[in-house]
Structures are given as C-alpha cells and as structure tokens.
Amino acid sequence: MAIQELEMEGRKPAAVFITSPTYHGICSNLSEISQLCHSHGVPLIVDEAHGAHLGFHPRMPNSALQQGADLAVQSTHKVLCSLTQSSMLHMSGNLVDREKICGCLQTLQSTSPSYLLLASLDAARHQLSENPEGIFEEALQMALDAKNTIRGLPGISVLDSQSLPNFPVIDPLRLTIGFGQLSLSGYEADEIMYDDHEIICELVGTSSITFAFNLGTCKEHVERLVSGVKHVRVSSTRGTVAKAEPSVSAPFADFKTSLIPRDAFFASKRRVSIANCVGEVCGELICPYPPGIPVMIPGETITERALDYLLDARRKGAMISGTSDPRLSSILVCKK
Known part of the structure; x- marks a missing residue:
C-alpha cells in the first residue's frame, strides 16, 4: 500500500484524501480507512461535498466525522438548504493542527465574507437541529x-x-x-x-x-x-429516438507526460487542428462535463485514444470545459 511504500523510503504522507460520497452517492468505508490512517499517524481528509446530510437518519450512511475523519469539507448547499456557494469545514481529533488550519483560512479567505451565505448556513444548521432524526x-x-x-x-x-x-x-x-x-x-x-x-x-x-x-x-x-x-x-x-452508438472507454489509465503541468501552463502555445494534434504536448486542461474529470492536462502527450473519447463525449452532448475552443475543433499545444 502507498503509506507503507513511503515509509520504506523513509517518508511519511502528509494526509490521505478521499472523496465520499461521490456525485452518484457511492460511499467509501471511511471507518476502515480512518483506522488504517491513524495507525500510521496520518490524518484523513474527506471531500464530503455531497454528504452534508449524512448521519442525520438511521437509514443514512454515517458522516465522515462519525467514521473517524480528521477533516471533512461539505458543500452544505448541495442537499441541505443553505444558499449556493456556502459550505462548511469540520474538524475532529488532534492529528490536525487547528491553529495552522485557522491561519491558512485567514490567508486564503476574503476579508469581506458574504453574511448572506453565513446566515444561510446557520439557518440550515437550525433547521436540522429542530428535528434531526425525522426531517429526512x-x-x-x-x-x-x-x-x-x-x-x-x-x-x-x-x-x-x-x-x-x-x-x-x-x-x-x-x-x-x-x-x-x-x-x-x-x-x-x-x-x-x-x-x-x-x-x-x-x-x-x-x-x-x-x-x-x-x-x-x-x-x-x-x-x-x-x-x-x-x-x-x-x-x-417505438423507435422514435435514434439508438446510441457504443461509448468509447475512458483513457485515464493510459497516458504519458512530457512536461510538468506548471511548465506546460506557462510555455508558449500554438493552436493545432484536432486532426493534427496527436503526439503534441497538450497546453490546456480539457475536461468533459459530466463527469468533470480532465481527460488531458497541460504537459500530457495527446493520444488518439484520448481524442476519440473526447470527440465521443462531445458528440453525445457533453460540455467540454477548460479548453479555449469548446467546440473541440482545435487544441492549444506547447511549442517545441
């Protein structure tokens, strides 16, 4: 496992990061993962954006904190009733330095927060507190x-x-x-x-x-x-809709990078037609949504398989984000 491999090299991971639940509601076994992490003194951070409601009913999965997570980030607005863009960061245990977290938040957050968003978070909290077990x-x-x-x-x-x-x-x-x-x-x-x-x-x-x-x-x-x-x-x-063509499988397991993303991001670029870009070094992030997972990132070598997947997703109606040409007729590549 990754933690043991790092320890054999004399290193220790700063944290383990898990997304649970997924957009489809699939939940990881965070109890076992947190026990494993804590046995090595490693904190567990959970992206619980779609799980702000978990743990408030016996038929629901337990929340990340209930399963031992040290940090959990929730998009409170996604299922609960706060305003869009409002979220919460929850902490538990002593593995994470609270003062350091507060210092990071002060560095990154605005000095002019939206009190409408803050008030909506408190309203959502109050709504749950009135009937925590029966509200759902x-x-x-x-x-x-x-x-x-x-x-x-x-x-x-x-x-x-x-x-x-x-x-x-x-x-x-x-x-x-x-x-x-x-x-x-x-x-x-x-x-x-x-x-x-x-x-x-x-x-x-x-x-x-x-x-x-x-x-x-x-x-x-x-x-x-x-x-x-x-x-x-x-x-x-009744045959009133056209039958879908077979989907092209996602190419995420087969990729090669020629530049680190930072160097590729700042490198000089040129625009190449989609028909002539195989083998070039991608200069932009290309991400079909859904599912919102980048197929290519700056610095990655463009392959025919990745292009087939992107064109298939576009043909079936996916929105291509990140790229400067959302029609995907061309791609920015790094100059050699």
Whole structure:
C-alpha cells in the first residue's frame, strides 16, 4: 500500500484524501480507512461535498466525522438548504493542527465574507437541529418508492449496492438510472425528459442520469419523474429516438507526460487542428462535463485514444470545459 511504500523510503504522507460520497452517492468505508490512517499517524481528509446530510437518519450512511475523519469539507448547499456557494469545514481529533488550519483560512479567505451565505448556513444548521432524526423521513420514503417503481420497468436499471459489491453503501437520496438496455445514452434520455416533461436531472452521463432527492422534493416531483422515465422507455421501444452508438472507454489509465503541468501552463502555445494534434504536448486542461474529470492536462502527450473519447463525449452532448475552443475543433499545444 502507498503509506507503507513511503515509509520504506523513509517518508511519511502528509494526509490521505478521499472523496465520499461521490456525485452518484457511492460511499467509501471511511471507518476502515480512518483506522488504517491513524495507525500510521496520518490524518484523513474527506471531500464530503455531497454528504452534508449524512448521519442525520438511521437509514443514512454515517458522516465522515462519525467514521473517524480528521477533516471533512461539505458543500452544505448541495442537499441541505443553505444558499449556493456556502459550505462548511469540520474538524475532529488532534492529528490536525487547528491553529495552522485557522491561519491558512485567514490567508486564503476574503476579508469581506458574504453574511448572506453565513446566515444561510446557520439557518440550515437550525433547521436540522429542530428535528434531526425525522426531517429526512419523507424524502427518504419518496426516494425509496421512486427507486422501486423505476427498477420494475423493463429495460431500465437502477444503481444500487447489488451492482456495486465493493461499495455496499449508497446514499439513499441519490437515484441513478441507466438506459443501456434501451441502447440510449444518458444525454439522449435526458433530452427526452427535458423536452417532453421539463425534468432537469442533477447529473447526466454517457449511459445514465442521476437525480437528487432533498427536503424540497414533493410527491408531484416524483410522479413526474416516474412518468418521464416511462416516457423515455416507450419512446425508445417505438423507435422514435435514434439508438446510441457504443461509448468509447475512458483513457485515464493510459497516458504519458512530457512536461510538468506548471511548465506546460506557462510555455508558449500554438493552436493545432484536432486532426493534427496527436503526439503534441497538450497546453490546456480539457475536461468533459459530466463527469468533470480532465481527460488531458497541460504537459500530457495527446493520444488518439484520448481524442476519440473526447470527440465521443462531445458528440453525445457533453460540455467540454477548460479548453479555449469548446467546440473541440482545435487544441492549444506547447511549442517545441
């Protein structure tokens, strides 16, 4: 494991960083990870952006702090009711120097914070404190009912712990629906649901779409969602939508860097057409969203496989961010 390898080299990691839950609600076993980290005297930092609600109901996974994390960063606005851009940093234990954290925050934060955001954070905290165990009961039941109904539709799949045996815990307020059996991409299904039912998903991907239930969800929303999924299925079986082409697999395991990102970022650039850039050194960050993971970064050698993936994602409706040409007809590369 990485910690032991570093210790064999006479080094010690500053911290272990984990993202849990993911955008789809998949949770890591933070209890075991924190025990392992602490046995080596290493703090555990958790990006818990989508988990500010965890731990407030018996049917929900425990929060990162409840599982032993030393630092947890939460985007309180994502599922709870604070204003957009408001978030919280939580600390526990003695492995992390609190004074150093406070000093870093004073260095990085604005001297003119938004008191609207701060007030909304306090309002969200107060809302939870009034009924911490029952406030999510209705949302949880609606999410369960929706999953059971949609799971029973032929050709439709629902992400659950059975499909992810290595990650048995999933946020019950996240619903990820797959349309692969209908030969539809997530982008195509999302377009049908928006155009015909005005349903806006939380996250769309190449083969699925994800929805988030929260304290503002009502039965009318769930009924419309179920109707929209049924409509997608009927539309596909009637042949009213084009069948998706096979997806190009993500190339993240196969890459080579020619420059470190900093040198590539500051290097002189030239623009090259998409047809002539294979083998060049990428000069910009190219990131299809969703899923929001960069396919190429400055300093990385451009490969045909990476280009195929990017063009496939763009063709299916993904937004290409980071690049100066969002149409992806050209790419900035480093001058040799």
